[in-house]
Amino acid sequence: MASAIGVISGLITIFLFARDELGQDDPPNAVLNFKVGLDGTNPPAGIDGGPLTDAGGNIPDVRLWNENGGFIGITTNDNNNCGSGADVCETKVSDVEQQPTYTLLTGNNDAICLSWAAITFPGGQQYGCPLGNWAQECANNHGGEATWYWSNIFLELEEGGEAPVPCAWVDADGDMPTTGIQIHWPDFSPGTAGDVGTSFYCANNFALRFRFDEDPSTVIRPARRSLEPYENKQYTRLRKRFEKDSRLVKSSVAQHSASELCNAPTSVGPSFVSYAERAFCYMPTKTVYPFCEEDSAGACWSDDDDLVVVKGDARIENVPAMTFNQTLSW
Template sequence: MPDGLGVMSSFISIISFMSSLFPDSPGSNSAMRLGIGLNEGAGGNVPEVTVFNANYENIGCGRGNFVDLEVHQTSNQQPLNVELEQPQNDGICLAYATHTWPDGHQYGWVGDWGAFCGADSYETQVVVDDSGITTQCVWLDKDSSAGQGSLGLHLWMPASSPERNKGGTEHPAEWYCRHPAIMQFYDTPDATHYTWPPNTRMGGRDIVDGGDVNNSTGASEDRPGRTRSLEIATELVVNYNAAHSAAKLCDSETSFGPDFVSMTEQLACDMGTDTLWPLCNANITIYCFDAEIKALNDGAEQREVESIYEKEDNSGLTFSTHFTYMTTIIPMPGATTTARVKDNSKQIDVTDEETEQIDVNLAKFTAAGERYPASIPVNT
């Protein structure tokens, strides 16, 4: 089982990558597997992959339709340097990248590195080792149309090795952020890349010890407004993992993604406004997020959620729901199922006078016990 490095708080940790995360060696070529945490639009696009030798000479380029990519190389050299560049405008959130070399060496990078160093990121349920450790993902987006992500990511793959002469645990986590030769997010295709070890023979710049991964890319500080796409703005992630924090997401200046509910914290983060809401309960009934109907109760008007689809992963930890808001909903007698509720409800406008008249009419009826006998199942 290959060992790699990860970030635990601000310290280096050893990750025993699951062997299933690595692609098989394709002979004289190298292979990559990209783990996708989220996508921005219609499925997202797989990044283009280019590999370079120690002198930053291009020795291969690959493109795939899925997460497994075979990188065709012109020689049997070690593909030390990797560039992942997003060719289209539908961005992806990259959770991990694993690399199998022609000689059988295997290296893996996790999104926690990019998130720790300030890249736009989001929580995922992507498990990277047998102990159940999950990783964050980082956004790659060609045009940053949603105000997030970078065009590309450069990685020096051996840095993820626990071996001291390659990266190792003797370095603090911030050390990796200060060395763009090891990890560099960039926003322009002609960005100057750095070499490791320091080497200027091929036009690459020496590593620098200062700044950070994002500043080293030359990316503009005046980034476009962080307006989420419709797909992201209408998605809700409900999470039961105690390691994932809605409060942390809302407080982060670089987090980006769907609205997030932490059932452990009993908090919900509106990622569009960075507003943190408590979950509704017996003691909190307004100005809270109702996790059952997946709607915000802001004390003004009632809003009902209409699910387009609901998806739960096989771990039972998360599910995502696309939803739309309705201004007013009138419950209809006999609506015991979700389907019946949807059939019997529609968006209407009710004036205050009409609401008062409804109350008057209802008061004329005599309650004759519960709506249904105890033998009749409800909420099915």
């Protein structure tokens, strides 16, 4: 059995799931499975509300990143559906060669209510997250805004017995406000971060983040950082030559990752915009900036102005000045 951190009545709870329930690992693919809320489920006695309806819908799109923030891949599911009460709702991201520790699920136009999400890495490691439990806990006790409902999907408990888990809505066309869910899978593995309490998982941070912006496409990590220059004489000469490069590359290719470029110690070349990742790599300092549409405050990339700007009331020191004289579109 594998296990995952959840919450019941405000207390950290360990849920169990059978490894064979998620199927075998399928290298070089990452396999994701969801459990969908069951239509007709009513709230517990004494709580107002009608039965759950239209819980089935479009499978979320899936984007994956490695632990260092390097973009790995994407699969879209606009025309792929899972019905109400689906116990195994599967999708895959192909050609995954690294551990996809960060995942972003984004809704499509037919809203779906997800009780549970799980992933099987290409190497066979499996992780799970009871999304509905966390949506309920964070909304009820920590000021969260994710929408959820009772679902009558049952998960096994480590302490014995089973418990029903609510489902969390995700959508794209505005019927439901939650547009995406970021998960950092290792944080839901017991013994990894389970002793930090429910407030950690409801802080809308890198571990679990419910999104409400239009078509989100990036994830946040514990802290942004600039890489120290790679200590190699030939690389140092190349890096200095490109420091004043006034070209800007903008790419719509899904496999082109700005964060991977910035995180690579020996990468050299012009600064780079990834539309798939919605991120900008400023090569002179090897710093990654999200698109301003993805960030509520702080330093971010304005694609209209081709500049890093400061959004909101944040005070950011050392925002780089930049001027690009040539834009290359890929």
